[in-house]
Amino acid sequence: MTGGEFFGGEAGPHRCSRSGCTEDAVWAIVWRNPRIHPEGRRKIWTACDAHVAFLSDYLRARDFPVTVEPREKGAS
Ligand SMILES: [Zn+2]
Numbered sequence: 001m002t003g004g005e006f007f008g009g010e011a012g013p014h015r016c017s018r019s020g021c022t023e024d025a026v027w028a029i030v031w032r033n034p035r036i037h038p039e040g041r042r043k044i045w046t047a048c049d050a051h052v053a054f055l056s057d058y059l060r061a062r063d064f065p066v067t068v069e070p071r072e073k074g075a076s
Contacts (some may be wrong), residue, residue: 014046015031016045016046016047017045017051017055018047018048018054020060021048021051023048023049025046025047025073026047026049027047027069027070028044028067028068028069028071029044029045029047029052029055029056029059029066029067030044030049030066031059031064031065031066031067032065033062033064034064034065056068
């Protein structure tokens with residue numbers, strides 16, 4: 001899998017997803033809303049170091065399944 005395919009189209013190119021933040025993203029927050037997303041569907045937010053906790057907590061507070069991964073590929 002190529003990096004471009006994995007991150008394409010969701011939150012913009014390699015920028016933190018936090019509104020107003022222009023930092024480079026170093027984390028990928030992988031999540032799903034079980035109420036509207038079918039099984040296997042995955043949404044990805046990208047986050048900088050400063051906002052990865054904010055964004056993942058925001059999703060966890062809604063009882064969404066959340067996984068935080070380093071944005072560098074090959075780290076799994
Ligand atoms: Zn940020």
